Amino acid sequence: MKRTERTGTIIKILTDSPNKLFSLSYFTKMFNAAKSTISEDIAICKKIVENMSDGEIITVAGAAGGVKYIPKISNDAAKEFQKYLSDKFNDPSRVLTGGFLFTSDIMFDPYVTKQAAKIFATKFMDLNVDYVVTIETKGIALALMVAEALNKSLVVMRREGKISEGSTLSINYISGSSGKIQKMSVSKKSLVPGTKAIIIDDFMRGGGSAGGMAEILSELDIETVGIGVLIATKEPEKKLVNNYYPVLYLDNHNDPDKKIHVYPNQDLF
Amino acid sequence: MKRTERTGTIIKILTDSPNKLFSLSYFTKMFNAAKSTISEDIAICKKIVENMSDGEIITVAGAAGGVKYIPKISNDAAKEFQKYLSDKFNDPSRVLTGGFLFTSDIMFDPYVTKQAAKIFATKFMDLNVDYVVTIETKGIALALMVAEALNKSLVVMRREGKISEGSTLSINYISGSSGKIQKMSVSKKSLVPGTKAIIIDDFMRGGGSAGGMAEILSELDIETVGIGVLIATKEPEKKLVNNYYPVLYLDNHNDPDKKIHVYPNQDLF
Numbered sequence: 001m002k003r004t005e006r007t008g009t010i011i012k013i014l015t016d017s018p019n020k021l022f023s024l025s026y027f028t029k030m031f032n033a034a035k036s037t038i039s040e041d042i043a044i045c046k047k048i049v050e051n052m053s054d055g056e057i058i059t060v061a062g063a064a065g066g067v068k069y070i071p072k073i074s075n076d077a078a079k080e081f082q083k084y085l086s087d088k089f090n091d092p093s094r095v096l097t098g099g100f101l102f103t104s105d106i107m108f109d110p111y112v113t114k115q116a117a118k119i120f121a122t123k124f125m126d127l128n129v130d131y132v133v134t135i136e137t138k139g140i141a142l143a144l145m146v147a148e149a150l151n152k153s154l155v156v157m158r159r160e161g162k163i164s165e166g167s168t169l170s171i172n173y174i175s176g177s178s179g180k181i182q183k184m185s186v187s188k189k190s191l192v193p194g195t196k197a198i199i200i201d202d203f204m205r206g207g208g209s210a211g212g213m214a215e216i217l218s219e220l221d222i223e224t225v226g227i228g229v230l231i232a233t234k235e236p237e238k239k240l241v242n243n244y245y246p247v248l249y250l251d252n253h254n255d256p257d258k259k260i261h262v263y264p265n266q267d268l269f
Numbered sequence: 270m271k272r273t274e275r276t277g278t279i280i281k282i283l284t285d286s287p288n289k290l291f292s293l294s295y296f297t298k299m300f301n302a303a304k305s306t307i308s309e310d311i312a313i314c315k316k317i318v319e320n321m322s323d324g325e326i327i328t329v330a331g332a333a334g335g336v337k338y339i340p341k342i343s344n345d346a347a348k349e350f351q352k353y354l355s356d357k358f359n360d361p362s363r364v365l366t367g368g369f370l371f372t373s374d375i376m377f378d379p380y381v382t383k384q385a386a387k388i389f390a391t392k393f394m395d396l397n398v399d400y401v402v403t404i405e406t407k408g409i410a411l412a413l414m415v416a417e418a419l420n421k422s423l424v425v426m427r428r429e430g431k432i433s434e435g436s437t438l439s440i441n442y443i444s445g446s447s448g449k450i451q452k453m454s455v456s457k458k459s460l461v462p463g464t465k466a467i468i469i470d471d472f473m474r475g476g477g478s479a480g481g482m483a484e485i486l487s488e489l490d491i492e493t494v495g496i497g498v499l500i501a502t503k504e505p506e507k508k509l510v511n512n513y514y515p516v517l518y519l520d521n522h523n524d525p526d527k528k529i530h531v532y533p534n535q536d537l538f
Binding site for chain 1: 272274275276277278280281282284285286314316317318320321323328330365366367369370371372373374377380381382383386405406409410413416420422423425427429432434435437458459467
């Protein structure tokens with residue numbers, strides 16, 4: 001196999017499995033090539049990915065070392081994406097009776113969730129979490145893409161305990177959006193105590209859901225080290241959680257003239 | 270830029286966006302290269318992907334033409350994945366009180382759902398559907414990955430009508446699993462009549478959920494042309510829908526000695 005073919009193959013393998021470590025010998029065996037040859041191939045792959053400003057390939061030294069692809073979004077690409085996404089949300093036909101915003105199509109859009117996930121992966125990469133946690137339903141796509149980018153497990157909390165979840169830990173909490181008491185529960189089988197998690201969700205108003213998730217996690221001795229949401233409302237400015245990180249802000253949601261205003265979070269990185 | 274760098278870049282761009290068409294001029298501009306050069310590059314990319322048995326790059330002729338990457342799984346890779354996944358499900362510690370199977374961690378696993386999605390993409394590719402449809406909650410990850418592979422919209426039906434969904438179409442149906450009456454609803458904004466859809470879900474026992482989804486879609490003049498599930502139970506053999514397609518079968522789920530037996534669907538393609 002020629003260098004061109006080897007590097008194309010290596011790039012596909014690494015970028016198909018973000019944050020998964022592949023040993024050098026995995027590639028020397030695959031191509032029946034010397035270590036020095038593969039090392040040169042990888043140096044070229046690094047340069048290719050670097051030129052694309054879409055993450056990086058890094059080498060981990062040592063006996064258990066190897067190479068892996070880390071998805072990252074550049075500042076410019078992130079800003080461009082924020083603009084694209086704001087425009088999508090600011091479409092007046094999205095405003096429903098009562099001033100609610102129709103967002104389901106966007107929240108389940110594979111392209112949108114994958115791009116947004118790159119922003120959270122870039123932000124939270126160095127925290128070395130064990131879990132990405134969300135609550136059903138509309139944050140699941142985004143959280144899955146974040147879990148894929150970080151190569152971590154996704155845990156989805158449920159609104160009601162399900163018989164197929166085994167023994168669960170539940171709490172009641174007050175929704176910041178509706179002011180109503182809501183319940184959330186998580187299977188104890190899903191989580192190992194003494195670990196770290198980030199919380200990912202589609203939308204935050206008062207922070208009740210995220211606060212509830214952090215509380216359940218804390219009960220299981222799991223530290224919440226970051227919270228990422230696609231959209232956070234500007235008001236109330238004081239939410240039930242502090243360290244949250246939105247891609248976009250929403251203003252004037254309940255404006256009587258039905259204007260909505262979604263705009264980028266300027267302090268992205 | 271050298272050929273090696275161009276082909277590596279093209280492979281990353283194409284495989285990052287499955288089933289998305291890129292014009293030749295997109296690449297000639299990007300690399301400031303002649304059409305003949307890019308055509309040769311693409312021929313090499315095709316060969317690389319073909320050698321990996323992991324989909325193919327195809328050329329679409331004509332003024333609106335270009336190249337795109339189609340994810341496909343080979344028969345051998347699919348069988349290997351079925352074996353891997355069966356073993357995962359057959360772990361005795363997954364059996365819960367009442368003979369239920371704990372599956373949440375697998376159903377939200379990015380790797381599992383992406384691999385299984387390749388099987389459905391391979392199976393349903395030629396049907397040219399407009400939508401991938403599922404119902405909350407545990408099929409969402411799988412359905413999202415299928416939607417990404419096919420580059421189609423994902424629509425998630427809800428158990429309850431939500432205020433943020435706008436006007437919805439709802440039905441009540443009898444769950445094949447519990448025998449209880451359940452409700453499902455979908456936002457009318459999410460779907461355009463006169464189109465085609467496939468239904469993707471995590472689990473099928475009686476086929477009530479899939480049948481309900483097909484019924485709602487039919488009300489909206491949307492044809493269901495295929496149904497894919499990760500696991501279908503062997504019994505009842507006669508389900509409420511016919512054209513379903515499981516990756517795995519589940520036998521003896523409620524065996525009193527708590528043995529479970531998950532095994533591959535041998536008629537995969």
